[in-house]
């Protein structure tokens with residue numbers, strides 16, 4: 178949907194311009210080899226001390242795993258996410274192999290999800306991350322050990338028709354994506370002092 182293409186001020190990769198987080202999926206299953214590539218992309222993410230703290234629990238529509246993940250979503254997300262053919266949980270191991278705290282765990286998990294998102298984007302597949310779910314319940318349902326944290330639930334699929342959505346969700350689906358300008362996030366000298374890169 179061209180309305181969702183980033184209105185970028187400087188050139189960026191097509192996968193970054195065209196990625197967005199849809200709420201309408203068309204229900205078409207995702208081919209196994211594409212799912213393999215998506216999680217392979219996550220595998221090659223950099224991580225602190227190469228600990229690779231990411232873990233994923235993946236459910237395809239019709240499976241018990243899918244149903245259980247869906248049951249943890251807040252009502253707002255249940256309104257749309259169940260059109261996705263795949264739901265998965267993104268989980269971080271909070272500990273180092275020596276038993277200490279891995280302070281980079283969530284950072285690295287986020288990078289892994291970013292990588293898989295762009296791999297998906299290159300394959301014409303869309304990813305929508307969700308913080309709106311009960312992560313304690315998700316951990317309980319899937320016997321996730323205490324030293325792991327369930328960070329997000331994620332919907333994956335091919336884009337669908339916004340018409341299938343509830344009225345106010347439909348509006349969000351067809352409105353342009355907004356971002357503050359790059360110079361508002363990129364500083365030099367002191368925090369908050371805009372970098373001259375963007376002058």
Ligand SMILES: Cc1cc2nc3c(=O)[nH]c(=O)nc-3n(C[C@H](O)[C@H](O)[C@H](O)COP(=O)(O)O)c2cc1C
Nearest residue numbers: 196197198199200254305306307308309310329354
């Ligand atoms: C960690 C995280 C949690 C999110 N939680 C939700 C959510 O619970 N429900 C939802 O509809 N969208 C959720 N989103 C999607 C964001 O709202 C979306 O990425 C943001 O508005 C930017 O839109 P874009 O991804 O289309 O560029 C979440 C995104 C992230 C990264």
